[in-house]
Amino acid sequence: MPRLRIAAIDFLNPAPLLYNFEHAPAAAELATRYDVNYTLPSQCAADLLAGRADLGLIPIAALTEDLAIVPGCTIASLHKVRSIQLIVRGNRPLEDVRTIATDTASRSSLAYTQILFRSFLASDPLFLPPMSADPVAMLTQADAALLIGDPALLAIENRHTIEARIGPCTWIDIAEQWTNHTHLPWVAAVWAVRPEALTPESATRLHSDLTASRDAGLAHREDIVREWTTRISIPPGVIRHYLHENIHYILNPDCIQAIEFFRAQAASIGALPPLPKLRFLTT
Numbered sequence: 001m002p003r004l005r006i007a008a009i010d011f012l013n014p015a016p017l018l019y020n021f022e023h024a025p026a027a028a029e030l031a032t033r034y035d036v037n038y039t040l041p042s043q044c045a046a047d048l049l050a051g052r053a054d055l056g057l058i059p060i061a062a063l064t065e066d067l068a069i070v071p072g073c074t075i076a077s078l079h080k081v082r083s084i085q086l087i088v089r090g091n092r093p094l095e096d097v098r099t100i101a102t103d104t105a106s107r108s109s110l111a112y113t114q115i116l117f118r119s120f121l122a123s124d125p126l127f128l129p130p131m132s133a134d135p136v137a138m139l140t141q142a143d144a145a146l147l148i149g150d151p152a153l154l155a156i157e158n159r160h161t162i163e164a165r166i167g168p169c170t171w172i173d174i175a176e177q178w179t180n181h182t183h184l185p186w187v188a189a190v191w192a193v194r195p196e197a198l199t200p201e202s203a204t205r206l207h208s209d210l211t212a213s214r215d216a217g218l219a220h221r222e223d224i225v226r227e228w229t230t231r232i233s234i235p236p237g238v239i240r241h242y243l244h245e246n247i248h249y250i251l252n253p254d255c256i257q258a259i260e261f262f263r264a265q266a267a268s269i270g271a272l273p274p275l276p277k278l279r280f281l282t283t
Helices: 026-031 041-049 107-120 135-139 149-157 159-166 174-182 200-219 221-229 236-246 253-268
Strands: 004-009 034-039 055-059 068-077 084-089 099-102 144-148 169-173 186-193 248-250
Touching: 004 041, 026 034, 026 200, 034 041, 041 055, 041 107, 041 186, 055 107, 068 200, 068 253, 084 107, 084 135, 084 149, 084 174, 099 107, 107 144, 107 174, 107 186, 107 253, 135 144, 135 159, 144 149, 149 159, 149 236, 159 169, 169 174, 174 186, 186 200, 186 253, 200 221, 200 248, 221 236
Parallel strands: 004 034, 004 055, 099 144
Antiparallel strands: 055 186, 068 186, 068 248, 084 144, 084 169
16 A cells, blocks of 8 residues: 655644654654655645645644544643744734734644634734734834744744844734633644545544654653753753643644634634534544
8 A cells, every 4th residue: 555645744743743754763653654755834735735735734724624634632832832932013002903924834823823813802903915924124124023834933933033033013912811801721833634445444543643743742841941952042941841832732622622613703704615514533
């Protein structure tokens, strides 16, 4: 049987989910069953929906009725996440933000921010077309800049340099805003699969492989800290706190409820198409 094509994200936050795919002794065996390609979150979804991938770690905004969520794993947060930041020039209230520059990484981040303004704050700022994740350039064109993933983490570490160039800013954690308003987890991404690419046997094995990789990654977070200290300009203590405290990796009932509520809210404001029911892979 051909190897299952996987679209994955080369950011820090999914590193525990992919641990066995990248580390001995499991990596060699998994390579006989899976072909992993790393790309941006939005491209993961595009590849999966276009049939260029069979499995993808995709933003929940990209879920459709044709895709099935693989139970067990997620990228979520129970309060502050750090890696989705709305940077607002000056000390203006969020209600006074009129223009927002967005990066190119994720539809979910954009939809969460649209829900924050339209549903929770009764405001409707203009979202500019996506641009590269450069906070200084973004904030020269807009009142606020939305960054996710590693660029957001790096921006926090370099906030004094950024503010030295453009002036004082207010830093808003979008996940914290979501959890404060909804009392639900903030969920970014899940493993989703095209069910027709699997047999019943391979579906069971896929679920087992992904869960085992997650569990191994959570058990080896110190190894991930050491590896990523050489890959990203963030202190080891910040990486450690991020992997232990900011990111939640288990797709539990609260996370599922959060996905359902997010999709309903996003549809109600026209940010995303309706998704009447989540589909899960049967194993």
